[in-house]
Amino acid sequence: MKVVIIGAGVAGLAIGWKLALGGAKVVVLERAQVGNGATLVSGGMLAAAAELGSAGSPEADFARRANALWPEFAAALEAQSGIAIGYRRNGALLLRMAGEAPRAEEPLSGDHSPLTAEAARALEPLLGEDLADAVFAPGEAQVDSQALCRALAVCFVQAGGEVRATETAVRFELTGGRMTGVTTPFTTHRADIFIMAAGAWSARIEGLPPEAVPKIVPVKGEIIVLSPPAGVSVPMHVVWGNGVYIVPRRQRVLVGATMELAGFDTSLTKTALTWLRRQAEGLMPALKDWRLSEHWAGLRPAAPDGLPILGQSSVDGLFVASGQYRNGILFAPAVADVLSRLVLERIAVDPAFDPRRFEGTTSALIVPQTPHKEGGNGAWSAAS
Ligand SMILES: Cc1cc2nc3c(=O)[nH]c(=O)nc-3n(C[C@H](O)[C@H](O)[C@H](O)COP(=O)(O)OP(=O)(O)OC[C@H]3O[C@@H](n4cnc5c(N)ncnc54)[C@H](O)[C@@H]3O)c2cc1C
CATH class of the missing domain: 3.30.9.10 (D-Amino Acid Oxidase, subunit A, domain 2)
Structure with missing residues (x-):
C-alpha cells in the first residue's frame, strides 16, 4: 500500500512511522523542514490532567490513552533514533x-x-x-518537542519512509470522487491513501469539494x-x-x-x-x-468544537489527522495508533472525532483568548 502524508509535524511523522513499520510505503510531503509548524514551538507538556481534567469525555479519554502510550513510544523512539527526547514524568x-x-x-x-x-x-x-x-x-509529563520531531524523522526514515522537505502540497486530484493524487510544484504524487496532517494549514490545499475541506482554524x-x-x-x-x-x-x-x-x-x-x-x-x-x-x-x-479531527474524510482515499489544538504533542502516539489501525486494519476511530461531523453545519470556533493585548479582557471569541 502506498500512502502520501501531507505535513511533517508530530502528527504526520508519528503516523508515517507507524504505517511504515506496518509495511506501507510512505512519503511525507513537507512544505518547509521537518517539525516546522506548531510542533516546533510547543511547550511539550503531556498535560492530560491540566488541560482536560479528570472528567470523562471522548477527548479526555483519548488524552489518557495517549498518556498511557507515551512511556513505550518515547523509549522506542530514543532506542531507535539514538536521540534523547527529554521525556520525563515529573508531575x-x-x-x-x-x-x-x-x-x-x-x-x-x-x-x-x-x-x-x-x-x-x-x-x-x-x-x-x-x-x-x-x-x-x-x-503529568513533558517532552522536548523539537528533539521529538528529529527523532521521529530518523525513525520514520529508518523504517523505510521518505520525507520530501520543501515540497508543498498544492492541489488534490480526484478521479470519480476518489482521491488519486496530490500535486506539488515538482510532480503529482499518486497513492492508495492520502493523509492530511498539515496542522493549522489543513484547510488550505486546493481541489477538495467544500464539504471535505477540514474545518480547521x-x-x-x-x-x-x-x-x-x-x-x-x-x-x-x-x-x-x-x-x-x-x-x-x-x-x-x-x-x-x-x-x-x-x-x-x-x-x-x-x-x-x-x-x-x-x-x-x-x-x-x-x-x-x-x-x-x-x-x-x-x-x-x-476545530469548531475544539475536538481532534481524525479519520476518514468525505472523499474516498483521504484521511485527516488534525484539530489537535492545544494537545497535539500529548496526543501524538494515540493519533499514530488510531490512524495506522484505520488505514491498515480498517479499525474505526471514535465517532466524536469524525471529520465528517461538521457537514451541513455552520458552527463557529469558540476560543478563550488570553488578555495579553492592551484592553483585552480574556473573553471568549468566536471565529467562523
Ligand atoms: C505556543 C504553543 C504551545 C503548545 N504547547 C503544547 C503543549 O505543551 N503540549 C501539547 O500537547 N501541545 C501543545 N501545543 C499544540 C501542538 O503544538 C499542536 O497541536 C501540534 O504540534 C500539531 O501538530 P501537527 O503535526 O498536526 O501540526 P504542525 O506541527 O503544525 O505540523 C504541520 C506541518 O505541515 C506542514 N504543511 C502545512 N501545509 C503544507 C502543505 N500544503 N504541504 C506540505 N506541508 C505542509 C507545515 O509546514 C508543518 O510542518 C502548543 C501549540 C502552540 C502554538
Missing part, C-alpha cells in the same frame, strides 16, 4: 493564586493530591508568596524561553497558574502561552512578551532576573 503543580476563587470542584482524580501553599513551595522553592494552594498531578500562541543567572537551578516540575504555565526544558524554562485568533500571522509581539513575563513573575518572582533567550509563535490547529 505538574496546578496553582491557585491568592484572591482566586476556589477550583470549580471536579473531584480530584485518584492520584492527585491537594497541597498547601507551603507544601507547594517545598516542592518548588522559586514559587512566590502570592499563592493560595495547589494540586499535585503526578502523572489557526489559534496563535506565543511562548518565551528564559535562562537563569549563573548558579540558579531550573524548577523540577511543570507549573500552571496565573494564566500561564512554566515548563523546565534542559537548563531553561518555557513560559506560555498566549491564545489569539489572528489568522495565519505568526509575528512576535512585545505585548505577548510583556504579559507572559509579568504573569510568570507573579508565580515565581525570581524570574525577573532571568534572561530572555528566545521568543516563539505558532499556530494551533483547532
